[in-house]
Every structure is written in structure tokens, then in C-alpha cells.
Amino acid sequence: MLEKLRHFLSGKTLFVVVGLLAIPFVFLGNSTVGSIFTNYGTVNGLEVTQTDIQSASGQIERQYQSIFGDEFTIDQIDAEQFVRLLENQIIGQKIIQSAARSNGLEISVDDAKREIIKFDDFKDTDNKFSEAIFEATIRGAGLLPEEYIDLVQNSLSANNIIDTVNNANIIIDQERIDFIRAMETKRDIKFIKADLNEISDQQDASLIEAEEYYNNNQLVFLSEEKRQFKFIELKQSTLQSDIQINDADILASYEDYVAQSKENIQKRISHIMLEKENFDDVDQAIAILEETKSKILAGELSFDKAVESLSQDDASIDLFGDLGFSSGDAFPEEFELALLEMEVGSISNVIELEDTIHIIKFTELLSDELLSYEEMTDSLRKELLDLETADRVDELLANVEDQILSGASLANLELVLSSPSLTTEPIEQASLQEVFDGFDNISAFYSNNFQPGDIEVVEQDDGFVVIELTEIVNPQIELFENVVEKALAEVRTTKSLVELNKVDEYAESVLKNDSDQSLPIGFNVETFKEITRNSSIVSSDVLEKVFSLQVGEYFNISSFDGSKYWVFILEENEPSEFDINEKSELYGEYFEQFNNQRNSFLFDQKLRENLKVNIKNLSPTES
Template sequence: MQEFRRFVRGPVGKVLLAAIILPFVISGFYGYFTGGGSGDVVAEVEGNKITRSVVNQRVERVRDMLRQQSPNIDPSMLDSFVRPEMVLEGLVNEQLILAAADNAKLAFSEKQAARDIYQVPLFQENGRFSEIRFERELRSRGLTPQGYIQGLRQDMLKEQYRSGFMATNFALPTELQEQRRLGEQVRDIRYVTLDLNALRSDFSVSDEDIKAYYDQNQAEFMRPEEFRVAYVKLSAQDYTDQVSVSEEDVAAEYEVRRSIMEESGASTARKVAHILVEINGDRDLEQAQTRATEAAQAIAAGGSFAEVAAQYSDDPGSADAGGDLGVVSKGALPEEMEEAIASLEPGMVSDPVVTDAGVHLIKVSDVVREQDLPTLEELAEQIRADLKQGRAETLLNEDVARLEELLYEHSDMTVPAEQVGIEVVSTDWVSLSSLPEPLSARQVQQALNSDQVRKDRHNSDLIETAPGEYLAVSILDDKPAEPLPLEDVSFAIRERLKGERAADRVQELSAQAEEKLQQGASLDEIAALFETGIEEQEGLQRGGAEPSMEVVNGAFALPKTAKGESSAIELTRVGDGSLVAYQVTRVEDGNAEPLSDAQQQAALLELGNIEGQRNFRQVVALLRDEGDVDLNLQRLSSSSADQ
């Protein structure tokens, strides 16, 4: 069983998962934070527009998420891995899935989304939902509750659609048996290696050879164009020492928060149940009201609310639970229901209430004190920090506005910096491809490459490089690209020439080995040609990396040999350019040890999940083929926005 798991979770499996998950992992929690934004339309999917600004926002959020998970990740690798084109593919797939879910009449109501929000740990304090924390978290991301709920609904609809394919696949015991036979199969090999790196020592390179190569390939040995860059920086942190918050300020803010909480009813909640009679294609408003009245009469005649809900309610999420919606706070339900709930005492049932969903009968069974505002002493430090941050941001925003105007009005940064009271910082000579902190942000590099800054030598616009941090740059001086001195590159040239000659030797011996194999040569004869010994490795498994991935994959691609026989000899190049000749000497199928019932059930579920993933990839591919998708990839680059 362990070998089977290793097979399905090996390198091939990881690549498979990446292909499945990557287009969708960029939605999830971050999917709630995409706004409409402005910018050129880079794609239109089933009538829905995707703008460049939305793609760029999602790119940065995904990169931020990966930076948090791997703080030491190489920024250049991150930029090359999370590309706008890749993110756009994911956004297009999301829109296609949402359109397909809508066509399939899938639904996830705002009420269901609101109930789910209560379970999010991020919005809880002491294990209970905190409306203050909820609003604070959304506000910090520039969101409204309605926008968050809409994003949550969309994510759940996508998951419903995906689960419809993923959760309905299964595997048969015969499939599992065959997978185990192949997946847990092991093979033994004999092989000889012609090591390219070892061959380097057989060759010498003269100084004349190095000089000739240097002269003939001058363009490869150029120091890139370099610049001295000036910049000014504004940061909210720099203003915190300039503001103060008194005890009176803290007390006044506490009273404001307490009043808001009391007026909003956030400190109380009610345990609510309802009966929903839907308005749909088979029932208009008048018919729904008539049915709701019948339900009310059944309750008045002595029927329990739970029994009547089971008989009359069209809400599949609550009908079988007596209509129970749980404990809800103010703002969680439609306004019409909120007004009715506010007028009910525990045990009372409302008159029919009409909302967009239909006609409701509502019962309040209890009023609970959900939470109290912490005391002034408990909140004082947080309030002081919030006020200080807010006042620092106010000063920052004032200087941002002033500096933007001054940078536009002046040809250099000296006067703008003096007017705002900040320092102009100058770098040493740097290339634009390796800018130091804090200039390494992608937006800064784009600004330095713009005609405004690089060609016309004007100040850049003020760039927000991070929340509360702004930069402007200008170029003080430039140094054109120039050849690197020969002594600086002679070692690299020597090694390159040795490598090229070793590669030529490998190619020559490869041709000789091919000829010998065609004549029926043995592995011993190939080892003699390569002037090296024969090595053996037992128990190779699929996806292994020893002696090399190419050799392992090749060995498992060969036909199964009869017991006691060896396969034909194969030649293959490995990643470093070396040449390997190998043959399979033994094959042993997997599935030797029977699985327990529990192990077999787990393995069948895992195989069914893999099949479901494959099917869903095919579904997305079909949606892509048949969907109305119009891409404008050239607009992904801001430099082409005006073209």
C-alpha cells in the first residue's frame, strides 16, 4: 500500500496536481478581494469582462501568498513562475465554470454564505463570531460585507460544480489491482555512464583559443548598461512619531464604538427559524402568499413550527431541521426579515414576510447576548494604535498629494524633497535588472524603463510599492554597456570550451556505441568503449531519480522481460549531457501483498479522486473549447495599453 501511495504521490502525480490546481488555487480566499477595477479589457468570457488591473491585482496577491509561505524564495523565480498570462488562464476558467454553474441552475444563497461566515476563524474572537473583527478585516482589504459575501457565493458555486464531477467518480477493484501491479513494480538494471564532466579534464585550452573565442563572441561578454538612480520615499511608519493620542482621544473613540455597536444591535442575536415558500416558474407571489397562509393556519391549529416547516418550506438547508437558521446577528438576513425579527418576542410567529426569495414565516425562539464590547481598559491600546495609525496616514496622504504636484513641476527631486522634508537617496552604479531594495519592486523597474524617466530624464510619478509606502525615481547618470575585461571572463571561456570539446567527444562515442549495438555488442563492450566500469542498481521504482530520472523513465518504458532474461541495451542522454547505456535485468510486478479491507477502500477512493480530477480537467477543456472566450493577451503589458 505504501508503494502505491508513493506512486500516485510521486513526481508525475505532483505535476498532475499542479496542472489541476494551479488555475484554481488563485481564487479561493483571495478571490473575494478582486474588485471591478479599471484598465483595458484583456479577456471577455461569456459576456463578462476581465481587465488588466484585475489580473495584475491577482498576480500580486498570489505572489504575496507564496512569499508568505516561502519568505526566502528568489524574487526572479517568483516573477517567472506567477505570470499574468497564467493568472489570466485561471480567471478565464473561473468565469467559464461560473457560467456553467449558472446554466446548471446551481445555487448558493447569500443566507447560506452568511451562515458560513460565522465559521471563519479569522472573524472569531474567543471562539465566537465578532462583527467588529469581521468589519475590521474587510475594511483593511478595502471590502464591503456584500462584496465579500458575493465572492464567497461565487467560490461555493465553483466548488459545487467541480464536486459534481469530482465526487461522482469511482474505481473498480480490477483497476486498483492493475494500478498496483504497475505502480508498485520494481526493476533492476545494469548501466555504464560516459560522464561529460569527467571528460573535461582530458582537454586543455590555450590562451590563444580563449582570446579567439572572446573576440568572436564579444556580445556575450558585455557589462550591461548601468545607472545611478535617485529616489525619494514616503512611508506611513515615518509619521507615527509625529502624531500623539491623548487619553481623552481614546475615551472618545471608545464611546463612538460603543454607540455604533448598540445602535447596530451587534451585541445581541436571535435564534431564528423560518418557513420559506418560494416564488418560481410554477408559483407567483399571490400563490406563494396563499401557501404561506395555509402554513400559518396549520401552526395556529396546533401544529409545531418544525412539523409545518418540514411540510411547507422550500428551503432545503433548513426544512428538515425544523426551519432552524441558528443564531443570527443583525445584518445577516434581508432587510424585510430583519424588521420582522426585531418586532417578535420569543415564541412568536410572524405574519407572512415577502423578500426576493419568496414568502417567509419567521419564528424567534430565543434572544441571546452574543457579545459585549470589551472594557475601555481592554481596548485602550488597540484604540490608541488605530488612532495613531489613522493620523499618521492622514499626514502621509497630505504629503503624497503635495509631492505628486512638486515632482511634476520640477525637473529634479531636490526641491520637492526639501518642500516635503524628506531626503533624496542616490544609488551606486546599478543595472535595471538587479536593482537594490527598496527599488526592486516591479512597478519601479517599469518606471525606470519608461520614456518619461529613462529617455526624457524626468521624475517618475509617485509609485505605491506597498500599502502605505510610496516611491519616486529619476536617473542621475548612465554608463553604456561595455565589454568585460578578458581576464574577468577567461576562466568561464576556458570551462566553456572544455565543455564543448567534451560534448563533441560524447557525441562521437555515442555514434560509435550506436553502431556497436546494431552489431549486437554487449554492455561489457560498451563499457570498454567508454573506458568505465559497469554499475548495477536494484529495486528501481517509477518516478525515482537514481541513477537519473531519464534512465529510470527509460527502464520502465521498456517491455517487460521474461524471468532470467535481460532487455536490449538502450542509450540515453541525461540532464548534464552525459551518456548512459543501460539494460533491464529483472522485473517484479507489484501487488504481492494483499490489502486489508480498509486499505483497499482507501486506495479505491484515492483512485476515484484521481479519475475525478482527470474528468474535471476534460470538462474545463470542453468549456474552453465551446465557450465564448475572447482574449487580448497583448493588453496584459501596461506598455501596450495605449496601442
Template structure:
């Protein structure tokens, strides 16, 4: 597959397609923001760009989080070896460096972002929306604390993200894919083909006599590494997560009603107002501006004089709870429509606030929000319980208790797995069933050792503690141990070889004028058809390899391809059609948008690469190898 990707991306069209399909992930993270990773400077530096340092500990946390995210997406842990094989180690490193480069350039250019725009980004973040769909300050504070932020540092982080977007938007303005490219990709994507095909399986391979002892022994000797026993480890672990602890049905109506009464004004549809503000550095300038407004200067003209854009001034139609600055919020919701406030001393300076239209709110009922409130209360209680159990678990571990001993003392259920390999499989080849989905405890255990006191893994809002109890080294197996597996593999190879030979003969006869139906009858098979399919089609009973091969074959041409371990496909392309290109269709509009994103990502990637070269980037390769497991 990798060879195919490299081949496909070697020409101009392939490069554009790969950019569209895969995107430039590195720059996407750098522009749109991830966690604040450049807080402070560690004593051990992994990378440096300009004046910005990335410490080894900071990168280790980022890298671990990324592998855990991928593990949760695929439902199984990703080992350090697999991550390096996929190039994820370099990708994550380049992401963090790309962020640093954009931040460094923003500082060099003297870019800034208004407080109003930063607040707009925060209040519009869906992660901070409450039950009623409006910004919830309590949820905001709880969420940022969970990720180690103070409000001040989070606001500063979002301002950096906004500055990255400014740079990205500037260098990508005006990019538009050429019409010829859109048409070429449309034809490529929408081309349709039809084919007739024959499936060859074990029945067409004939009788396979059992191998002689000498043949089987020789086959095994040539492939000993394929039958080698992997390294196994015995591990134990215990998980403490809010999901395991919290059960929302246990929250009483009495408790939920108390919370409802406390939040009644935020749970319904709150009153919303069109709020505009201008922030001044001091009270004198603000008062002077207020006097000018009183004498006839409009609020909008005053904003223009100060070089402010509408987006810098207008907070939009907003609820009181969505305004981060309490002083501004109180002033805004005490004025009638059309009025401008007196100077208000806020967090970011002295503000004048103007009110536009006012929309009255709708009060919520307890019955409409009871279920959501109970779930929220249960989750918060579970977080508190998790924190308590975490501290107790750490105390037990600090006192020398094993994971199993500590779990037993605290009334928790520990899991012990006697033998598991790096891929999470038992000696019988089955995946371990009692590891929570997305938990990479196996890969972590293979990076540890017996007797090591491991740091807990953060998982699903909680923690997982684990011990390595024993190690069984990898070893060569004898033929007697795996005789059945070896014989089955030998038989599959014999069937595949015979089917490949038979398929080659059939294709040669078709190319010489023979009919597929006649050749199918001669081997005791039947002809099937597939009509009007595209490159990305998924057809019942037709392997993806056959669809791909059909698009490499000319009309009326014949071909063959493996369909599975014991199946071969012989086919003939019967029709090729290209639907007309309609640039006004919704499909073409979406394709154009996708191409624009791809071109934008590529433009930003080139820009960041140039930045990194101009500013100067250094990487501590030894520290990088240590974090990503390359030294193990």
C-alpha cells in the same frame, strides 16, 4: 522541457496526468473568487462578455498584482517579457473572462443565495478570525478597507462567489474517475526501478589543450549573441512598509492592557449559541409566522413551507460577534435555549430567530494574549505611519523632488543601484542583494524611462517609489572583454563532446554483451547503484535526467544522459517492479480525490468555454498588448 510537456500531453493518459498535476488554474480563480474586478465600467474597455465590461485599468491592476504574487513566491521579480513567455498574460485574461462568464450565467439563470449562507461564508473566512479564533468584526472591516471594499460591496462580491460555486457544483456532480484510470495512474506513479551507473566527468575527457587564437576567435564569432552585454539601468528606490516601521516590542504593557480591556469579551472563548433564522420581506409576514409558531407550528416546518434548505436557516454554533447583523445578534443572545424571538428588524429584512443549545464562554487572561495584542497594535500603528509617510512622499514628488531627495528630506533610506539588468543581476553576474524579496522594482524600472514620474508600487502593505536615473544600452562585447568566459565555455563544450562520444561507445559495447563494470574500469571510473526508486525520486548524487532516462529504458537495457555541464551518465536498468494496487489504501484515496478535482476542473473549463462562445466575448487586443508590455 516545453517540448516534453507537449509530447506527454499528446495522448489520453498524458492529458489526464497534466490536468491532475497542473489543474485548470483559469477556472479555479473564476469559481472560487478573487478580488472584485467588475466594479463599474471604465471608458477604455479591454474585454467584454455579454453585458459585463472589463476596463483597461481594472485588468492592469489585476495583472500587476498577479506578477507581484509570483515574484514573491520565487523570491525575484518577474519581468513583462518573462510573463509573456510563460503565457501568464493570456492566463490572467482568461481568468477574468471566466469569472465574468459565470457571473453572467448566474444572472441569466436567476440564481440566488440567502443572506444566511453569504454571512456563513464571511464569518468562516480565516482572514477575519481574531486572536481567539472567532470572527472579529474589527479585523473584517480593516481587511476589506485595505482592499478598497465597503461592507455592502464585499457582501455582494461574496454572494457572486457563492453563485459561481453553485454553478460549478451543479455541472460537476457525480463525476468519478473510472477504476481503470486509477489503477493505470497508480502503476505509473508507483513503478520502481533499479540501475547500476557510471559517472563520467572531466577526468575521463582527458587533457584539453588550450585553443589557438584562431579557434577561439571563430568560436566567439559564431556565438557573439551569447556574450552580448545586456541593457543596464541605474535606479533608485525607497520602500515604506508596515514591516519596516512596526516593531511590536515597542508597544507598552499599558497600551496592550487598554486594548485587552476593550476586547476582553472577544479574546477568550466567547459564549456560543446554535442560531437559526428565517428572514421575511416585511414585519406583517414575520408576525404572522410568529403567531403560527405560538399556535404549534414548528420553526423547521415553517422554513420548509418557505422553500428553505437547512443551510439557508441554520447559522450553526456561533458567537455573538460573528453575526454580522447587530439586531439579530442582540436578539439571539438575549433569548433562552429553545425560544423563538419576536420579529427583529435587521439589515436584510425582518427575521425570526430561534436558539438551540448554548455553550458558555471562557474568559481570556492578559498574559495569554499579550504578545499577539502587542503585535497587532504595532501593525496598526505602522499602517497609520505608512499612510502619513505616503502622503508626505507624494507631496515631495509632486513638488518635483527625486526619490532620493524626497527620502532624504523625510529621513528615509533610499537605495541606489548603479547598474542592473532585466534579470536583476549586476555586471559581475551576481543578483542584486539589497532589493527586498519579492519586490519587482527592476522589471517596473525597465518598463519606464529616465525622467518619468512613476506611480508607487504596492508592496507588503506599503509602497515603493522608484526613479530610473540612467540607461546603458545593450551592446556587443569584443573578444578581449570576455576572453576568459569564451575560453571557459569552449573548454566545457570540448569536455561535453568527448564525454558524449565516450558514453556512446560504452553503451554500444554493453548492448553487444559487455559488462558495465569492465567498461567503467577501462576509463578509470567505478560502478554505483540505485535501487527501488520511483519516477519522482530525488537521489543524492544522481541527476534527475538519469532517473527520467531509466524510466524510458527497458529492463537490462543500457542508456546515457547528460548529468551536468561537465558530467555524463552511462547506466543499465537492472530491475523493474510494479507494486500491487490497493484501492483501499490512503494513497489511492488521495489519488482518486486528485483525479476527481482534475476532472471537475476540466468539466468546468469546457462549460465556461461554451458559455463564452454562447454569450459572446470580445477582446481589445491593442489595450491588452499595452497592459502586458507587448508593444514595448
């Protein structure tokens, strides 16, 4: 249902609700917003509860984790941004709930309970609903049972309204035909394209002009904020030189390796089975299997043939009795004990279980190649060294974090880590990655929340870095002698814009009348035939304009690809009915997606008509 829903409903409102439908468990967050006594207001007359806040917080956290990984928490979101996200999430959930209620699609509490009883998560070992498991699970998630029932009721009601809209999504054949016709319509265009870089390169610029531009546009030459850091970098490789791994540890590790290898042994068996209920006397069945074993060992009968003619295990007869592999716990205990005394190819004595009687054949042994102590010494030493180093890094990291919380300075931490600090030059944010390779959240060190004297620890794959901000160098107007080339480039760019304006005056005449007007260097006339809305030979914003106007119209546009275009639409060729029919299957999924997105948008707009929002008290509380 959810996958279908994602394809069908992609509007803002429906997006925030998708997570709510993931029952039996609602993703609850640890928001510090308010308490159970806080009045959060209403949406469309429906009360916003503390449970709504928790559910919405959990959905926001889950959405961010899908992008940034499971380690992400909502605490990393700016407080004001989080409040905006929280409000949007709550509104989305409540307007779906409101729509279900107003359209008579809300399910009853009893129906919600009936669904909950079906959830496997609340069943005992006898596959029956357990109220004790239910209560323990729900309370462990921070909810009262009544609150969880209410959430499931809302979730299933949301399913109802979404299913209703989904089922009403009727595709009219004429709409599909019109869509294919529009996508397959081809147009011919004639245009002038201006390459701004080439035009700029043709412009002269003197130092006098550059200095004049510099004096009149000094904000253009405002430097980036720079920051200076002191840091201590601790790598595992630094610690390893002081760690000694003795031979006793290596020997113990090798013994663990041998034991693990034995545990990894897989044994495969086949069997012949007789049902006790099919015999008046169990001894009769035992005698049959003993006689069968004797014939197999004497070469009078193959095990496979014996399975086909004798075994009463319908599930394994076609597999010649094969039961697969076990590492010591997959087969009945009686089989496993018998295998301890068997070799590959051997056949067991008769094995009696509660309802059946068997003989088994040990058919295959899978085991890891056991390397000698000498062969494993180097790799085990390295493994132990890495483990010991990682443990020491973790200990030091925990100590450093405790010291920082206690107000320790970077100088104190130098003593803790027995390592001197280094100092960077004042650097811009873009250059910080060059100093600290592998940092994921560079922007945090340039935020207003990170001020001189603040210390942070950044974990890395091979250690960690302790960083202190020592100085902020505010943006300032750079000296002219340091930005001469930039000033000259700006002068050339300004002059190139003048050239563009000149071409504006006669471009239409050149395109429509094949004027003999010569174009400056950097301006080129081209003709493209039979372009479609999907063509890649010009940028999408130009294509959108080409197909939004009529044949014979002219326009100019500064495209996001950095070029300027003057375009004349020459003619249009629509596809034939035959071509449309030929393309129908090709465009089927594409049109359905287009139609779904359009209907989703319309549904979202409809839901938000007369929306009444009175949400309050969402500002995070101090923790």
C-alpha cells in the same frame, strides 16, 4: 464544497471557476476595461457582460494577492498580460455556465433568490432577510440587484455541473491495482554517467583557442544591461536625532498605560440561580438565597455544595456555578455593578433579574502587572519617539509623492528631505539588491517602462528611498581581456562535448557486452538494482525514460541535473498480489489524487471541444 472541488478538479477551466462559487459575495475588480455600453462579444453563444468583466478582474486580482499579498492590485500587471488573463478567466467562467445550461443543470432565477434569502449577510437583527440591507450591500459593491442574482444563479449552476462530475468519478478496482503495480514495479539498470564539470576540467585550453572562440562567438560575451541610479534614502533613525520627547508626554502616556491596564482586568464569578417561575412568591426565593449566603459565610455550607443542591441553572451546575471571566461587559449589568463593590472570595447580596434571582461569588482576578512610572519611562520614551518618527516619515512620504506628481526633480526633493542624493555605479539587475536591501520588485527598475529621468519611491520598514534612473548602459561585447577565463571555460566545455560524442559510439557495447573499452576520466559505470518510479537516486527525467521503455532497451539522455546518461535496462520485477494488497491503503489517497487530476484534465478537454470564442474590446481604456 470548495476544498473538495479543489482536490477533485484541477484543470485550467475549473480553476478559474472556483472563485465564482464563493457566494454570497463575488470578488469584483476595478478594471478600466470598457464601459456598460461596450460589446464584449460571446463565448459559446453566451453574452460577455460588464459584470463578467468585473467578476473576472476580481478573480485575477484575488489570485495574485494570494501569492504577493493583499496590497497587490491589477494595475501592477502588464496591460497585455492582463488582457490574456482576463480572456482566459472569462472563457473558463462561460464554458462552465454553458455546460450547465446545455446539460439541463442550470438553476432558475427563483431558486437563486431562495438561496440569497438564506445568506446571513443580508439579514437584520431579527435574523430575517432585509431587502434594504440587500440592496445597500449589493449596490455598494458596484452591482445592480438583478446583476447579483444573475451571478448567484450562474454560480449555483456551476456547482450543479461540478457536483455531477464529482459524483460520476467512479474508481474501478482494477485501475487501482494497475496503478499500485506500476508504482511498485522495480527495475535494474546499468548506466554510464558523465560528469560534465569533471570532464571539462580535464580538457586543455590555450589563450589562442580562447581568443579564436571569442572572435567566433561574440554574442556569448554580450554584457548585461546596466543602469545607473541617483537616490535619496530616508531612515527613521536619521530623523530621531532631531525629535525631543518631553516629560509631560511620557507622563500622559503612562497614565494611558495605567488606564489600559485597569481595562484589562478580568473578573471570574460563580453563581447560584433560582427561577422565579418555580416559586409562588419571589420573596420566598430571595429568603432561600439569603439563608444560603448566611450558611456559607458561617462555614456551615460550601458554595460548591450549595450550587449542587440548590442552583437551577443546568448549564453551570456541573461547573459548580462557574460563569467564566468578564472585563466589565460580559455579565449582566447588575452583576457588573455588584462586582465593583466586591473582593476576591466575597459573595454578593441577592441580585434580582427579570426572570431569575442570583447570588454570585467573586472567584478570581486576572490583571496585568502594573509597572511604576520609573520602570516604564525608557520604554514609553522609545515608543513615543517611534510613533513621532513614523508620523514624520509618513508626512514626508506624502509630500514627496505629491512633489513627484507635480514634476519635481531629484534636486527639488533633496531640499524637501534636507538630504543629499547618492549615485550608484552602472550596475546589473542582479546587483541592485546589494545596493537597496529589502527591495521586492527589482525587475521594475530595469523594465522598459522605467526610463532615464523617471523617479520612483520605495517604502521600507524603516523609511523610504527615492530613486531616479539617470543612465542606461546598453549591452555590449566585452573586451577579450575582461573575459579570458570565461572564454577558456567555453573552450573546455566545447571539447568536453566532443568527448561525449566519442562515448556515444561505444557506450551501448560497454553496457550490454561488458566491453573492455576504457572510459575517460569523468565517465563512470554504475548498476542500480530495484529502482522504482519514486526513486531519488537518479533524476526524474531519467526515471521517466527507464519506465517508458521495455526491458533490454538502451537509451541516452542529457538530464536536467547537468549530467549525461547512457542507460541499459536489465530486468524488471513486478510486485506480487500480496504486496499489492499490502500497499493498497498506502496508495489510496495518492491514487485518488492521480485519478482526480486525470478526470479533471479529461473534463476540461471535453468542455473545450467545439469552443466558440468571440471576445472583443478587452483592451484597457485610458483612465
